[in-house]
Amino acid sequence: MPHRPVITFLSDYGLADEFVGVCHGVIARICPQARVIDLTHGVPRHDIRAGAVILEQALGYMPAGVHLAVVDPGVGGPRRAVALELADRRLLVGPDNGLLAPAADAGGGVVNAVEIGGSRFALQPTSATFHGRDVFAPVAAALAAGAELAESGDEIDPLSLSTLPLAPPRRAGGALIVTVLHVDGFGNATLGATIDDLDGLGESLTLTPAGGGSQPATRGRTFADVGPGELIVYEDSTRRLAVAVAHGDAGARLGLAAGGELRIATR
Amino acid sequence: MPHRPVITFLSDYGLADEFVGVCHGVIARICPQARVIDLTHGVPRHDIRAGAVILEQALGYMPAGVHLAVVDPGVGGPRRAVALELADRRLLVGPDNGLLAPAADAGGGVVNAVEIGGSRFALQPTSATFHGRDVFAPVAAALAAGAELAESGDEIDPLSLSTLPLAPPRRAGGALIVTVLHVDGFGNATLGATIDDLDGLGESLTLTPAGGGSQPATRGRTFADVGPGELIVYEDSTRRLAVAVAHGDAGARLGLAAGGELRIATR
Amino acid sequence: MPHRPVITFLSDYGLADEFVGVCHGVIARICPQARVIDLTHGVPRHDIRAGAVILEQALGYMPAGVHLAVVDPGVGGPRRAVALELADRRLLVGPDNGLLAPAADAGGGVVNAVEIGGSRFALQPTSATFHGRDVFAPVAAALAAGAELAESGDEIDPLSLSTLPLAPPRRAGGALIVTVLHVDGFGNATLGATIDDLDGLGESLTLTPAGGGSQPATRGRTFADVGPGELIVYEDSTRRLAVAVAHGDAGARLGLAAGGELRIATR
Numbered sequence: 001m002p003h004r005p006v007i008t009f010l011s012d013y014g015l016a017d018e019f020v021g022v023c024h025g026v027i028a029r030i031c032p033q034a035r036v037i038d039l040t041h042g043v044p045r046h047d048i049r050a051g052a053v054i055l056e057q058a059l060g061y062m063p064a065g066v067h068l069a070v071v072d073p074g075v076g077g078p079r080r081a082v083a084l085e086l087a088d089r090r091l092l093v094g095p096d097n098g099l100l101a102p103a104a105d106a107g108g109g110v111v112n113a114v115e116i117g118g119s120r121f122a123l124q125p126t127s128a129t130f131h132g133r134d135v136f137a138p139v140a141a142a143l144a145a146g147a148e149l150a151e152s153g154d155e156i157d158p159l160s161l162s163t164l165p166l167a168p169p170r171r172a173g174g175a176l177i178v179t180v181l182h183v184d185g186f187g188n189a190t191l192g193a194t195i196d197d198l199d200g201l202g203e204s205l206t207l208t209p210a211g212g213g214s215q216p217a218t219r220g221r222t223f224a225d226v227g228p229g230e231l232i233v234y235e236d237s238t239r240r241l242a243v244a245v246a247h248g249d250a251g252a253r254l255g256l257a258a259g260g261e262l263r264i265a266t267r
Numbered sequence: 268m269p270h271r272p273v274i275t276f277l278s279d280y281g282l283a284d285e286f287v288g289v290c291h292g293v294i295a296r297i298c299p300q301a302r303v304i305d306l307t308h309g310v311p312r313h314d315i316r317a318g319a320v321i322l323e324q325a326l327g328y329m330p331a332g333v334h335l336a337v338v339d340p341g342v343g344g345p346r347r348a349v350a351l352e353l354a355d356r357r358l359l360v361g362p363d364n365g366l367l368a369p370a371a372d373a374g375g376g377v378v379n380a381v382e383i384g385g386s387r388f389a390l391q392p393t394s395a396t397f398h399g400r401d402v403f404a405p406v407a408a409a410l411a412a413g414a415e416l417a418e419s420g421d422e423i424d425p426l427s428l429s430t431l432p433l434a435p436p437r438r439a440g441g442a443l444i445v446t447v448l449h450v451d452g453f454g455n456a457t458l459g460a461t462i463d464d465l466d467g468l469g470e471s472l473t474l475t476p477a478g479g480g481s482q483p484a485t486r487g488r489t490f491a492d493v494g495p496g497e498l499i500v501y502e503d504s505t506r507r508l509a510v511a512v513a514h515g516d517a518g519a520r521l522g523l524a525a526g527g528e529l530r531i532a533t534r
Numbered sequence: 535m536p537h538r539p540v541i542t543f544l545s546d547y548g549l550a551d552e553f554v555g556v557c558h559g560v561i562a563r564i565c566p567q568a569r570v571i572d573l574t575h576g577v578p579r580h581d582i583r584a585g586a587v588i589l590e591q592a593l594g595y596m597p598a599g600v601h602l603a604v605v606d607p608g609v610g611g612p613r614r615a616v617a618l619e620l621a622d623r624r625l626l627v628g629p630d631n632g633l634l635a636p637a638a639d640a641g642g643g644v645v646n647a648v649e650i651g652g653s654r655f656a657l658q659p660t661s662a663t664f665h666g667r668d669v670f671a672p673v674a675a676a677l678a679a680g681a682e683l684a685e686s687g688d689e690i691d692p693l694s695l696s697t698l699p700l701a702p703p704r705r706a707g708g709a710l711i712v713t714v715l716h717v718d719g720f721g722n723a724t725l726g727a728t729i730d731d732l733d734g735l736g737e738s739l740t741l742t743p744a745g746g747g748s749q750p751a752t753r754g755r756t757f758a759d760v761g762p763g764e765l766i767v768y769e770d771s772t773r774r775l776a777v778a779v780a781h782g783d784a785g786a787r788l789g790l791a792a793g794g795e796l797r798i799a800t801r
Binding site for chain 3: 004006008010015035037038039040041042054057058061062063184185186221222223224225234236237244247
């Protein structure tokens with residue numbers, strides 16, 4: 001751990017309630033010297049895939065530290081709570097439901113894993129419904145304060161951890177079929193593909209969402225490459241393929257939602 | 268005060284505007300060494316009761332320090348601005364409209380109180396409409412920086428402070444009638460009762476909101492105790508009785524709003 | 535730079551996505567000792583004028599430091615990215631589209647300016663769509679860490695910087711015609727005028743928005759000067775003229791939007 005440890009924090013708690021603030025308080029009591037960076041608390045509620053994609057995309061921009069992530073529709077049920085040490089030395093803390101899997105892969109894979117549901121660092125009594133406060137935040141804070149991973153829970157086999165299947169892009173009759181991973185607050189859609197997957201389709205494209213209604217789009221590099229209101233297919237700032245409307249909302253225009261498919265063909 | 272003092276901050280300012288950020292700036296100028304924890308700024312506008320319940324529930328998870336709270340529909344009017352020292356040494360700063368009362372009680376009661384409307388620490392000129400920036404934040408920051416309570420305003424009698432009447436649960440024909448204290452962003456409703464108030468009602472319950480329309484519910488411990496979409500009555504993470512829908516929104520389902528009543532009976 | 539440098543951060547990124555959190559991470563990697571104050575991220579999307587007004591109003595309450603502001607509809611196009619040193623020693627970082635102009639004026643004007651689009655501090659590769667992360671945040675962090683302005687980009691003439699024309703108030707037939715600069719989350723509207731511009735109009739006023747429909751209002755000092763639901767014209771906490779409804783929403787009542795005109799006449 002560096003002199004002033006960093007904890008990053010991602011959740012679907014939103015900011016309308018005190019959930020995030022309470023977790024900050026719990027962390028500050030256990031590890032007052034930690035600096036907490038709120039990655040986002042706007043993950044769509046219970047959307048494990050969106051949280052996983054955002055966490056993986058963002059982690060490379062974060063200082064190494066303890067990375068707390070809570071999107072946890074199964075709280076109180078049998079899903080495990082875990083803390084993971086990655087090959088790149090980052091520590092991940094969260095539910096074992098796939099949320100951490102892409103970030104763990106990006107960090108070189110899990111080298112040590114512990115189950116923390118009954119951690120000695122958990123708050124007592126541990127509530128059944130708010131493990132962010134009672135389990136995840138205290139364990140993250142203890143790790144940031146210098147506790148060893150092995151102290152924080154019971155060792156488990158990294159191979160037993162949940163994964164998160166993301167459908168790969170596929171070709172169908174010359175067109176590219178991709179999955180929408182996430183639609184952000186501006187309506188820009190991140191797709192489960194890279195710019196290389198567009199090879200051979202040219203610059204003038206037709207987009208057809210699962211709900212139908214084809215629309216013309218242009219392959220470009222920046223929003224300035226198309227006119228206001230026009231659709232652009234581009235490599236986004238996370239190196240994934242993406243669709244946007246210049247000065248507009250592509251998610252609304254095309255009716256895109258996370259998990260849906262989009263067909264990209266030559267116009 | 269500890270080496271690095273803590274200020275927690277709760278308000279109904281929301282995050283759409285710069286109000287919260289400006290208060291952070293004011294604090295940073297007066298007490299640069301303070302760490303500010305945003306408890307929440309999503310208290311429903313002007314809802315003193317919701318703010319009071321959230322503040323009281325959350326304070327036990329916060330490091331001891333200065334606790335700034337601003338839900339202040341009477342700003343600019345005759346309501347007093349106050350700073351309070353509690354028996355547990357915490358300091359509360361905010362309007363004297365009941366907002367601070369439950370938290371003060373939970374902290375063992377008020378041992379010293381001052382009126383800070385004309386505090387020497389207030390910004391000059393003091394606006395009529397933004398006392399968070401001009402009165403409460405600067406006084407909180409000065410206290411965090413080590414000022415004595417007596418320096419920050421004029422002593423007042425703690426017995427003169429406003430209280431916040433919360434209707435206690437009551438029995439009517441075998442059923443339990445409770446007040447809804449707060450509905451959070453997930454639609455989970457905190458009730459003005461404890462799990463013990465359910466004694467004798469069994470596990471299978473019927474819930475009837477003020478607006479009518481009874482629905483079956485189950486008494487449980489965790490969301491996993493009921494099926495998705497089913498109503499559960501449980502002890503929430505703040506030790507109050509609560510109603511939720513597993514993977515759903517109980518507030519919307521039952522039409523619950525803060526201040527309304529809910530009837531809980533044996534099914 | 536002080537011992538613990540301050541970076542303030544304003545944007546239209548919102549908090550639903552990870553954009554703000556990612557910028558925080560970028561800053562923490564480059565200047566771990568910086569304290570970042572989020573001024574607001576709720577500027578209406580692409581509303582350069584609202585961002586400029588908020589930045590100028592808020593800056594006087596912020597500790598001096600590096601002031602990062604990103605409302606950037608032209609990202610990826612020809613608009614310049616700049617870092618500015620003001621006469622009062624504050625540093626501003628953001629797009630050269632007028633966003634920084636009122637704050638620069640308030641700080642005594644620009645004494646040194648550099649173009650940072652190709653800054654040595656920018657992240658590589660620099661994305662076409664997220665200059666907050668790749669250009670503005672890293673340059674702000676480098677400046678906070680002690681880099682010289684001249685190191686961060688290529689010197690440009692301060693006179694070449696974009697300005698932001700704000701329509702001055704004007705008189706028409708005894709009435710005052712003002713521009714709405716910004717409507718905040720409570721529905722309070724900041725106007726492009728000062729309280730002195732009301733001279734001679736008296737206390738009883740009639741307000742007529744561009745969309746028609748006159749309503750009575752009272753000139754007052756605080757919301758408590760009028761009854762609940764009544765319109766008040768007052769000097770707001772930023773010393774600008776403003777319109778509000780006590781315990782209500784003036785923006786909705788009058789149909790006000792930023793950029794629109796409002797006619798204020800004697801009743």
